[in-house]
Amino acid sequence: MKKKTLALVMAACMVASVFAGCGGNGGGSSSGDNNSSGKSLRLVNGKIEVDAQLKELAEAYEKETGTKVTIESMGGGVDIQGQLKNYNQAGNMPDIFVCGGSSDFKNWTDNIVDLSDQEWTKDTELAYKEDGKVYGFPYTQEAIGLCYNADILQKAGIDPKSITGPESMKKAFETLDAKKSELGLTAVLGYSAEPVNLYWSTGNHIFSAYQDGGLQRGDTKYFDMLSKGEIDKTRFNDFSKMVALFNKYSDPNLLVSGTYDQQILNFASGKYAFVTQGSWIGATMTGKDDKDAYKAAGNFKCGILPYAFQEGMDRLESDSPSYWAVTKNDNSDAAKKFLQWCAGDAGQQILVEKAGFVSPFKSSKYVASDPFAQTLTDYQKAGKTSGWTWPGNKEGLAQNALGQVFNDFAQGKIATPEDFTNKMATTIKDYYSK
Structure with a gap:
């Protein structure tokens, strides 16, 4: 968006x-x-x-x-x-x-x-x-997901299609981390849990992977639970392990206090192989803000992967x-x-x-020149998309509650994925009981 x-x-x-x-x-x-x-x-x-x-x-x-x-x-x-x-x-x-x-x-x-x-x-x-x-x-x-630099993945010998779940995601991150120097990477991933200005990225978009990821469009089971102040702890714990992976492999200078502009500029500059955003960043990369940096990095090919925190989650979250x-x-x-x-x-x-x-x-034969347009179009044509239910979450949930929990996890104030799950469960229950 x-x-x-x-x-x-x-x-x-x-x-x-x-x-x-x-x-x-x-x-x-x-x-x-x-x-x-x-x-x-x-x-x-x-x-x-x-x-x-x-x-x-x-x-x-x-x-x-x-x-x-x-x-x-x-x-x-x-x-x-x-x-x-x-x-x-x-x-x-x-x-x-x-x-x-x-x-x-x-x-x-x-x-x-x-x-x-x-x-x-x-x-x-x-x-x-x-x-x-x-x-x-x-x-x-637009689509939410794990945006990637296809040229860097190719140089590292990683096929994006092979990243289908938590183990293959972890393996890709480990491979890239070991090759950072030769690939010219600052970090494997550009992920920020800054809670004041980027709460929408963590508390809405990344959280939406738990809420909507892998579901048929129109399936609202986890949104319905959330409306009652509840989460599915088994599913959420798998999601928490993915967030822990993001914490580990993100640029430490971005992780807890970075800015959106910094996050996208570094990705456009070829300093990250992945970035946790969505298809809308293509306009920034090719527009006046970052186009020079993107050109200097070779106008590399881009794509988006689903946040596959469980094996086989092959639907991209997209909506208008x-x-x-x-x-x-x-x-x-x-x-x-x-x-x-x-x-x-x-x-x-x-x-x-x-x-x-x-x-x-579906019948449109046109594809925009945006770096992410082809990937999104391909998922749509294949019928492999999930909807967005997060816009219907209780007002202020991301800003007033979830964003800070993501930040605490990134800072290490929350130690383990299980602790993150439990803290989220308590936070959500309290917020919806107000």
Whole structure:
């Protein structure tokens, strides 16, 4: 989900804009629009970095259909959901707007269209659903996992496909550690358990391996247990052993007090063979922040592995970080037609090749140039993905509880994987009992 220096990947829905000259009424029409279809749509986009590309998408759609689509991109520091509520009160709701997850969608239960009957829903597993009904259009997808430098693994004689569980992961780490000097590595792994600014990485993303790893999409058994303040200690202890491995082989200068920027720059520079992040870091590696370092390191090939803390966990955790919802109004049908077009060939070509999105649609023939896009696309095409349930965890769980436990384990204040499991069990029980 996004660079970034943000505190949470799901923050794609917490962006802002200078709201000047936002035309249109509750139906989304803008004054002065003149097109052959007589329809004009307005879309609120939460990713300002692709504003130009979405406007190109809108222009292509207007040229083909005659329907004008005005893109209103928000970026900065103002909550999109708060601004949307202001629009709603003023009778100025956009026809299509971004929502990050369940908490956002709950704001609009009576205001958005059920999209379950749309043709595109048959082509993706990533649509946002509530009570079996589809309400969110997934325009991109991201994956959480063990990102790797494929060139370094090849030089070390390690096939990424051979890392299928805890023993093979440990063997790969040991091999790389023994060859650090000849491979030019600072450390095998870039993992940080810094609790103030990177709690989202440990307490949401890495913790999600316990919660969702290896499961069929839609399987919520461990999320359901967590909602009761409980964990499966047998499963969690296997997860704890993987975290202990991360503690052992991570860069010690990053482990307990490092920064996100340091973590990604060092990986982009070829100093780590692995990094505990997700597909969104590709934009940082190839963007203005780290592109020079990545180029100097040879623009190496990248991939992502599942956090396989149990043997045979071969599903990559992937989902859409945010969605487009359709407002109930006179333009609903026109908005649905636009989304169907976006899921088709013409829309996908622009969204993938121009905006750099990884398509959530199985039939899409396009692959973004992002370093991690091909791996994510391959897992999707193979039907080997798990969903994300962590966005539904109790508010503040990662920031106020889990992040510090990961940090204590990294510092050695928690001695063993078993102790880490027990501390997590107690912490979660206490947090959910509040």
